[in-house]
Amino acid sequence: MTSYLHTFPLIAPADEKGFIYRGFIEINQVEHYIELHLPRPHSNTSANIYGSHELRTIISPFQSIIQSRLDQCQDVGMFLSDLKDTLENISSPSVTHHTRVKPSWERYALIYAELNTIGYDKLDSMDDTMDEFIFKCKDLGGRLHTIKAYIPPQYPLQSPVIKAELPSEKHHIGYMDDSKRDITTSTITTTTSHSTTNHQSLSALLDRTLQALDNYQLFFSTMDQLDQQTRVIDPDHPSRADTWRRIALGNHCSLQITIQDPSQPTKYIPIVRFFGNEKKVLPFQQAWHQFINAQQWQPDISLVENLTRALPSVLRSKYTTSSDRIMDTATKEQDDDMACAICYAYKLVQSTGDDGSTDKKHQETPDTICTNQQCNRGFHPSCLFEWLRSNPTTTRSFNVLFGSCPYCNNKITIKAIL
Structure with missing residues (x-):
């Protein structure tokens, strides 16, 4: 069968098996974002078509017909060609402009x-x-x-x-x-x-x-409790849609927890992933696996209670003054062991534009850890790179800097940031 996908150069497969296609389709000389999800063999999933708001507005009156054609699609190129012809016949620019202006x-x-x-x-x-x-x-x-x-x-x-x-x-x-x-x-x-x-x-x-x-009241309460009682280090400003949190454990160790079913946040054991120095994070991993293997997870108590039974260090250290105001001095000391030992911040935001604009994708965390167990301090790669580059004793081989930890003089390396 001849494929007509070559007539749509702005649309390409988004996965290896060719079940997802993404790109742009031109309707009346206007490009619209489109995404096709084809049904997988031997599965109950149906085909879906997604796209920009303008495209969905054009498609909506004929959604059932288009959905039926997509379900029976044998060739993506032929379907896109048919879709383009159909939409161009029903959506002339003059009509669209008229309805928007008047x-x-x-x-x-x-x-x-x-x-x-x-x-x-x-x-x-x-x-x-x-x-x-x-x-x-x-x-x-x-x-x-x-x-x-x-x-x-x-x-x-x-x-x-x-x-x-x-x-x-x-x-x-x-x-x-x-x-x-x-x-x-x-x-x-x-x-x-x-x-x-x-x-x-x-x-x-x-x-x-x-x-x-x-x-989702129980889910919202669960996530609020996590935000209030644990040291959440990521995301900075969680939305109500976020089902995960990264929580500090101390000594530059942390865990990421993801709720499996937001409608029943404590029914299923959450997905937990640990981060940090291999030796430092090992006790936390062992404690968690022992807790799970002993089947001590209780769906009828809160997520925070279950976590603290296995990992007490997830709780935020606070104390209350005589005026019942929560103070964070103890928490401040805890946060220091997660911050960069050079700039004393946990997240380092890099400017990505000429106007000084930033992007979340260009944020750094103190992931470079000193291998000296007595030191165990963490550094932002950029901070450590600038520190070592300014040190006359630092040597360089290709794109790797070899130097000493700013605190304990233990050997430490970092890739050059170009």
Whole structure:
């Protein structure tokens, strides 16, 4: 069979077996991000199509037809060619531009009615064209959540798009935003058998989102307890969608814990991975494995309680003053044993742009550890590189610097940072 994928040079396989394709498809001289997930043989998974918001808006009225064709797809190139022809026939640029520039007065009247139903106390902000809204809503536990809503120009003929931070992909109901795939929810496209003409109102979708958030109260409480009672070193500012934490144990040792089922955070033993010097981290690994092998995990108690039974050092050291104010001086001493011994910070953020902008991908942690067990200090690679480079006794061979630990003079090496 002749493949037509070569006619789409901006789309390529994203995995070795050719079940996932990513790239850009041109519709009426406008490029749209698209991602195809084909069904795997001998599995119950169905094919899925994801993409940019604009592409999902064009596809949504014909989602069932396109989904059926994708399920029966024998050649990705032929499917993309068919999809391109179909979408170009139904979405001319002039119509799209007209609907965006001159939305009907009925649309504005309906949006105002929706806002009255929702309540203006929940509305945080909106743009001038009434296309995007940000709501601040509390769940059953009193936690404040930011929920974003996009109203398409064809509303109410097309359903709004809702984005909220949810910890599980099972609430991923629609398009996949390429920057935050795991926290996007949408009802433009559903995985149920509902008709594509059964569009939902903004208030109904907001209620659905709040119900989904309410289903994760135990998960939110569990993660809040981790943040409050343990020394979380990563992520810096966790979102409600994050199901993992990296927790300091001391002596430049840490563990990363990942919740397997956010709907039942303590039912299953979490995935635990240890980091640090091999000899220093060994006692923690042995204690954890002994705890698990003895089947001491108890689903009916909190995650923090289970962790501290196996690893007491995960708890944050605090004391309370006479005014019941929590003080962190003991915690400050604990944090010092995780910080870089040169700059005294845990994370080092490197500038990646000419304007001094930064990127999370260019953050360093003190992962270079002195091998002297009596010292065991950690350093950022950049800090240690600059220290050794300024030391006249340091030698260099190719791209490796050979020098001495700034504290104990033990031999230490670091790759040159070019």
